[in-house]
Amino acid sequence: MARTVRAVMEAEPTAPAPEKLTVTLVINGRETRLSVAPWTTLLDTLRDRLALTGTKKGCDHGQCGACTVLVDGRRINSCLTLAVMKDGAQVTTIEGLAKDGALHPLQQAFIDHDAFQCGYCTPGQICSAAGLIAEGKAKTVDEIRELMSGNICRCGAYVNIVAAIQQAMGKA
């Protein structure tokens, strides 16, 4: 936060006056209209504007995967995405995975396999794994590990994360 405030204060005197733009996002199935400044990331929009704090901010630079969400069904890093560029998109966050009070198979598998410790990376891991399953490219354990490498777990729960994903893929 301090960094953002400083950056705004340091902006050149010629910098344009903050101009907000209207975007429509379909977040977890609900159409949401909001006005955002061009420099607001999708991550900050979700967390700070819509109180969807399940999506985490780890590095804010694409280096950890904690902010992973699905946009139009594909996993992306929401910290490097501008909300204004996603007008009309379908966004699925960790809050949108459970259906009718039942956990998503990946959420249940993470619990079954104790695939976390502190839990900070978990929403990103689960959204990323949902994207991985939809892509259908990972067949072997090596391929799961490689295609999940964009999600860092500081607690080192990797072995159980892979087992959980295998279960959700119907392989365990």
Added chain:
Amino acid sequence: MINFQYARADSVADAVRQIAAAPTAKFIAGGTNLIDLMKEGVERPARLIDITHLPLKDVTETAGGGLKIGALVPNSDLAYHPAVEKRYPLLASAILAGASQQLRNMASTGGNLLQRTRCVYFYDVATPCNKREPGAGCSAIDGVNRQHAILGHSAACIATHPSDMCVALAMLEAKVHVTGPSGERVIAFADFHRLPGDTPQRDTNLEPDEIIMAVELPAQGFAANYTYLKLRDRLSYAFALVSVAVGMELAGGVIRDARFALGGVAHKPWRDPQAEAVLQRQRPEEETFRRAADTLLRNARGFKHNAFKIELARRALVRALAQAARGTPQSQADKKIA
């Protein structure tokens, strides 16, 4: 992040008109490099021109038997495109060796070519850097330079180009189609990126008011004998210390044609025709591969933390040539190097 204005381009002509009218504007595609650099204050455009709605998203066949890849085709879609998997598996492999699947889903073909160096001093606005601020000095030459160049560097800059995809494109001799205010032109891949010389602020020969439209692959894809071998500090999700792209054509136990490009060693993907010539009409034997590597590295010079890369590059090239000759390309999932 800095404040900026945002505008959408609704045609290529509109994009070119907008960028020509606003010299402090920048195009944005996947945003994975530009937004990162804007958060660091390294890039400070007053306006972003969103080009993601332009019709540059197709992969099409060319009359010459090659492929033309639209500038907005995402890196992941390109790697998994059936024609690329079948005819240009080296390109697929190099793309999958880079970044993460989330980033590849966002990153565009054009943006990948224009990603900037990962030199830590370039990223840190509190330190001098000739690439960021011409004339300020280079902090890396006497600083932490493990990731830096061993070939083609200058007294002004020793940065490397970080792309994996571009190493494959250099080996395949792709062409870059661009459009500017004075029309279209085609740039050979070898002429696209620049060596630092005394103008390290310029990474490429693309003009600031030009837009990349497409990357064209020639017919020859070296689908039978190729490899992309990437060596780095961890096994995935890290930039190359050294990478090698090889394509080879064998006939009757002899090398008919061989090309290779190296990543992580210079300001651009590194080709060396003299080193490639060593392999022509030779049997694919380790002794010959060593001679090619010696030729390649004849003028290499390292710095305090990266001199090891010279020997690493030598061994990586010998190993990659052997993988290509055997027809056993490096897997990007199983990390064992055979």
